[in-house]
Amino acid sequence: MASRTVAKDIITLRGSAAIVSEFFGYAANSILYNRGVYPEESFVKVKKYGLPMLLTEDEGVKTFLANLTAQLSEWLEAGKLQRVVLVIMSKATSEVLERWNFSIETDCEVVEKGVSREKSDKEIMREIQAIMRQIASSITYLPCLDEPCIFDVLAYTDKDVAVPFTWVESDPKLIANPQMVKLHSFDTKIHKVDTLVSYKNDEWDEQ
């Protein structure tokens, strides 16, 4: 009697944390490129998620994002991360112009009991691909950033998390009366990531 082996797409907590933290690294690079926070010549094209993606070659930003994704991965594995926000601010005035909000829901059962879940890599990649496409298309409604900008990353964690020494407590850096747009979400069956961008709705009588 013939037998066959069926490979299941098993996702562990560590694997899911790696997927989500890597996604955030690529999403951050894509945002910094598409919103012109850094000059386009400082980015290099790579293929990821079946799409041409752009990664920064600026050493400072590379180091910052590498440390960030490593820390996020650690928090995700512990089930302590609730939200990551990439904030774009005016360099001159530090006024918050845009907030890219990645909200994370973690399956508590997986964290507590160490069980795994099933979902194909292909399906997860398709969902991430849709978000990346939306990030690139967002220039259709986002305001033009016609001044030099800087970015910062806020992590919303559980209260009992010890603050690493490279991080500082921060105010939420919210935008007053923002315009908000929900983007697609993706789900590894362990971590569900909802994406939202909020931006300053400029008025005619504002300088």
Added chain:
Amino acid sequence: MAETEIEKITTIDPETEFLASKIRNGNEWETFKENVRPLKRGRNVNLLNHALNSHTDNELKKSLMEQRRKLIEAIEEYQGDDPLLPWIQCIKWVQEAFPPGGDSSGLVVIYEQCVRAFWHSELYKDDLRYLKVWLEYADNCFDADVIYAFLDANGIGKTHSIFYISYALHLESKNKFKAANQMMELGISRNAQPVDKLKAAYRQFFARSMARPIAIDDAVEKLAPTRSFGTVLAKGENRAPLSILNSNRDPCAKNDRTRAAPLSIYKDSADTGDTDPHKPDLSHSWHTLGARADRNKENNAIPGKWKSYKIPQRPGTRTGGATASAFIPVFVDEECQDSQSKKAEGCKSSNLKIRQEDDKELKRETELLRKNPLRNFPQNSLPR
């Protein structure tokens, strides 16, 4: 218990609340992204999606046109003490409701009618909203020089830093760096507000100026030598001396870039039986080839960075090329022309032509305004 629950809800930030709600934005903005012209101030996504749906839904398209008609009527009927307000509302709505922009939106015509309605009004000379309408109008015209000159001459927006920044950027884009610098300095000396923004823009302009290899300005540009393209070779593969090539030209013409002199072609005189002055003298053949360093002397120059150097180009100095404003005159039957001109005259009587005009008329008027933004202004108002 209930109180703390309410307190909890009120402290939730708007983003969390929005994510928790089941509100969906719709993704038309993504599907039709090629048809959306980005707006400086950003867009309202719900309005954008509604407008993009009208591409496929005729009923929605009709409702958009109806809404535009109502907004234009509201301008005529306005009785309040801020007559600019309904214009601003109309402009903002048209920008949102016609995402591709383009001539059929009638936006350029609305800009023009708005700025023309208040250019002499003391009430709006320093109104930032009014200045922004002018600046957006300038952005939509082929050459904004005339608009900036008009604003300057009439003292419109001179207390706002955005005027000086926009004017300077416009001048910089036309390689008038000295004038751009003077404009920035003028704004700072007039203490245009917010002065911090102006100073920051000036610093950026200064940094860009420093990054430029050579300060190219009008005066310098005129003296720049003409570049001769291609290598002119004699029959014996020797380069003809430049003095011979240029001997039939006006000596001044060499430096005058604006004079479109044809390229002189070297004529070989070998056919006529004359001896060729450029043929190598074979009686003195080389006895030694020289050292390697002598032979490779062309390769000694250290390569420079090409990327950072920009060749100064002046618009409109090329010969033979079609200019942006050049267009093919379309033949119009005389009978049709008469009826068209009557129709246009009828529309002119109304202050707000946009309501009566069909798409063709609107596009025609838009095209004319793009070429000559102040065509409907009284002659005595224009800067000399």
